[in-house]
Amino acid sequence: HPLTSEGWDRITQTNNVSEDSLAGVTLTGVSKRFGGVAVIRNLSLDIAAREFVVFLGPSGCGKSTLLRMIAGLETVDEGEIRIGDRRVDTLPPGERGVAMVFQHYALYPHMTIRDNMAFGLRNIGTAADEIAARVEAAAQSLEIGHLLDRKPGQLSGGQRQRVAIARAIVKQPELFLFDEPLSNLDAALRVRTRLELAQLHQRLGTTMIFVTHDQVEAMTLADRIVVLNDGRVEQVGTPMDIYLRPASLFVATFVGSPT
Numbered sequence: 001h002p003l004t005s006e007g008w009d010r011i012t013q014t015n016n017v018s019e020d021s022l023a024g025v026t027l028t029g030v031s032k033r034f035g036g037v038a039v040i041r042n043l044s045l046d047i048a049a050r051e052f053v054v055f056l057g058p059s060g061c062g063k064s065t066l067l068r069m070i071a072g073l074e075t076v077d078e079g080e081i082r083i084g085d086r087r088v089d090t091l092p093p094g095e096r097g098v099a100m101v102f103q104h105y106a107l108y109p110h111m112t113i114r115d116n117m118a119f120g121l122r123n124i125g126t127a128a129d130e131i132a133a134r135v136e137a138a139a140q141s142l143e144i145g146h147l148l149d150r151k152p153g154q155l156s157g158g159q160r161q162r163v164a165i166a167r168a169i170v171k172q173p174e175l176f177l178f179d180e181p182l183s184n185l186d187a188a189l190r191v192r193t194r195l196e197l198a199q200l201h202q203r204l205g206t207t208m209i210f211v212t213h214d215q216v217e218a219m220t221l222a223d224r225i226v227v228l229n230d231g232r233v234e235q236v237g238t239p240m241d242i243y244l245r246p247a248s249l250f251v252a253t254f255v256g257s258p259t
């Protein structure tokens with residue numbers, strides 16, 4: 001069974017999410033081209049506060065691009081992105097209140113795990129004792145406390161991904177963004193980490209967007225699934241909706257609906 005409850009109690013106390021700091025996400029007419037090729041096509045979507053939404057679609061359909069636009073790692077050609085009541089598409093990534101976890105972890109190789117987790121908070125001037133408390137709580141909950149003085153190169157892939165998740169937690173974001181965070185893990189770790197993410201969502205109640213091409217991940221994690229096809233929304237619905245009432249042949253084929 002994943003995660004110690006003591007660690008989670010500390011995290012829940014440390015990450016004091018108040019109801020009015022909970023933010024949904026609204027995309028309105030968002031478009032993106034790369035070298036004249038449309039990758040995201042006039043896409044609109046409403047995500048409620050507290051929702052766990054999965055963007056599901058085949059490789060190349062634009063999932064990462066869309067997530068990176070929400071994070072501020074790609075510019076938006078047209079349209080608007082709102083997080084809560086703030087328009088964020090012109091804000092730098094650090095001011096959007098988001099934390100992102102990547103498939104390839106994206107840890108700083110020359111820094112210790114502790115410094116990797118503290119780095120973002122130091123940059124925005126969080127007090128040292130506050131940083132220490134948050135790092136401690138997140139490390140304990142993900143059972144990486146014994147790794148804090150090591151460097152990423154000394155960790156397994158699974159441990160690195162736990163560090164990346166812990167690093168996102170300490171930022172206390174309004175919105176978590178996950179880009180295929182389980183894809184590099186072996187099957188057993190994938191299941192365990194999936195459960196941990198579900199638990200994280202349950203505990204914190206923070207809005208989460210999770211990108212994957214894996215139907216099983218989408219079905220097991222999502223409150224709602226957004227099926228993407230070639231830069232467009234193909235269908236939005238609960239996992240049961242998507243599976244049992246696919247809106248198109250594309251969706252039926254992709255999620256393997258019963259015929």
Ligand code: ADP
Nearest residue numbers: 034035039057058059060061062063064065066
């Ligand atoms: P997914 O995450 O669903 O696999 P991506 O968002 O990574 O899809 O990519 C969508 C499309 O945009 C692909 O055709 C990809 O080759 C293209 N693309 C992504 N990033 C860039 C970039 N920086 N420059 C040019 N083309 C890109």
Ligand code: MG
Nearest residue numbers: 063064065180
């Ligand atoms: Mg991708």
